[in-house]
Amino acid sequence: MPHNKKGTMMKRMAAVIMGNGEVKAIEQEMPELLDNEVMIKVHASLISPGTEMGGVKALRETPDEDKDRKLDPFGYANAGEIIEVKGDCKELKVGMRVAAMGGGKASHANYANVPVNLVVPIPDSVTCEQATYACLAATALQGVRRTIPQLGEYGAVLGAGIVGNLAGQFYQLSGANVILWEGMDNRIEMAKQCGLKDFANFKTQDTVEVTKEFAAPYGLDFGMMAFGGNATETFASLKDCMKVSADGHEMGRVILIGGCKVEIGGGAYSGNLDILASSRTGAGYHDPEYEVGKDYPAAFVQFTTQRNLKEIIRLLDAGRLLVDPMTTHRMALADVGKAADLLVDHPDAAMGIILQMSH
Numbered sequence: 001m002p003h004n005k006k007g008t009m010m011k012r013m014a015a016v017i018m019g020n021g022e023v024k025a026i027e028q029e030m031p032e033l034l035d036n037e038v039m040i041k042v043h044a045s046l047i048s049p050g051t052e053m054g055g056v057k058a059l060r061e062t063p064d065e066d067k068d069r070k071l072d073p074f075g076y077a078n079a080g081e082i083i084e085v086k087g088d089c090k091e092l093k094v095g096m097r098v099a100a101m102g103g104g105k106a107s108h109a110n111y112a113n114v115p116v117n118l119v120v121p122i123p124d125s126v127t128c129e130q131a132t133y134a135c136l137a138a139t140a141l142q143g144v145r146r147t148i149p150q151l152g153e154y155g156a157v158l159g160a161g162i163v164g165n166l167a168g169q170f171y172q173l174s175g176a177n178v179i180l181w182e183g184m185d186n187r188i189e190m191a192k193q194c195g196l197k198d199f200a201n202f203k204t205q206d207t208v209e210v211t212k213e214f215a216a217p218y219g220l221d222f223g224m225m226a227f228g229g230n231a232t233e234t235f236a237s238l239k240d241c242m243k244v245s246a247d248g249h250e251m252g253r254v255i256l257i258g259g260c261k262v263e264i265g266g267g268a269y270s271g272n273l274d275i276l277a278s279s280r281t282g283a284g285y286h287d288p289e290y291e292v293g294k295d296y297p298a299a300f301v302q303f304t305t306q307r308n309l310k311e312i313i314r315l316l317d318a319g320r321l322l323v324d325p326m327t328t329h330r331m332a333l334a335d336v337g338k339a340a341d342l343l344v345d346h347p348d349a350a351m352g353i354i355l356q357m358s359h
Contacts, residue, residue: 014109015074015336015355019064021056023074023340025333030111035087036292037113040100045078045108046132047336047353050161052076053343054228054259060344074336075108077101077135079128080357082119088293089116097122099313101135101281101305102291108336110357115291117284120309126316129330129354133162133316133323138281138308140166140226143257144174145303146278147222151175154215156241158234159227159258160187160199162326162352167224167257168196169321176221179214181207184348186328193325211241219243222253231260242273282308326352333357 010030017023033039047053052075079099082092092098099122100106100114122131140163149155153176157168160182168191171178180196182188183203191199200210211220223238225231235254242250250271256262257278264270282305284290296304315321328350331339339353 012111019066019069021060023337025336033086033113036116038082039084040080040112041083042078042080042357043128045355049343073107076103077132078106079131099131099134116293117306123317134309134312136162137166137312141308142282143278144170149174149176153221155222157224160191164226165191190325194322208240224255226258228259232263235262281305329353
């Protein structure tokens with residue numbers, strides 16, 4: 001186990017989920033630093049309002065039998081300064097500012113040990129708060145890459161949460177024309193501040209009518225579903241907006257990136273749509289050998305998780321990818337329970353919550 005300078009066991013503060021869905025910060029022993037890992041003195045972490053909070057909501061609706069059981073750890077996106085390295089950590093050195101990701105690794109904690117291929121350096125122009133968005137941005141980028149957007153195509157992103165907002169920005173950077181479907185006014189406003197221009201408010205507008213007008217006379221070439229819950233009816237609405245061949249079949253690509261569930265019919269029901277799922281952040285994430293430094297052949301595996309992370313940092317550095325408007329709150333790690341409650345109970349008032357660390 002790691003020790004501090006006095007020779008005693010090193011402690012850290014880390015967020016955990018209890019069996020009843022309560023989230024709290026507790027003191028715990030610092031995990032052992034393994035080969036090809038870096039120890040990060042974390043300055044900021046980002047709560048994912050989608051995947052992370054989905055688990056919290058599920059426990060609150062159906063608590064674990066052992067309600068006091070700690071489901072540890074919590075969080076997978078942070079940024080800070082490297083204070084120790086072990087083994088072959090490639091370009092990573094003590095003193096570097098870095099972005100880090102990984103479930104069970106880049107936790108909501110004031111110190112974290114993260115494998116080398118899930119860590120990337122950040123330049124002085126990128127703040128730690130901005131860098132915490134790298135993980136969710138890599139998730140969005142993976143979905144955009146699977147879409148294969150073309151310059152001049154028309155697409156829709158359904159859901160303007162963090163992943164949907166970032167995907168919309170990536171589609172625009174690819175040269176595609178994109179419209180976002182969203183019902184929360186605050187998320188539409190955040191997306192506008194991030195440079196997105198076209199929206200269909202499903203609470204006040206006919207999304208099919210608005211989208212058909214947006215994509216006229218062609219129809220949508222692609223659509224991304226970036227939200228959770230039952231989405232069968234929403235899929236039918238999206239299908240009505242896709243481009244149609246002369247023989248009456250819908251065509252184009254539909255990407256399922258959120259946690260939504262869709263009942264899809266075969267044959268004529270789905271026309272000639274290409275229906276794809278997109279998962280995680282790029283090749284390598286959850287491959288233990290890759291995470292600790294084994295690279296895939298670049299000629300055959302073009303966009304690994306680390307390459308996606310580096311591209312995101314490059315875009316943040318260039319000011320071409322905007323994340324600051326999505327940060328709605330900054331809270332201390334000790335207040336992580338309040339942050340979780342806010343995201344569960346008031347999604348119309350909160351989205352990107354940054355946890356700030358004390359040491």
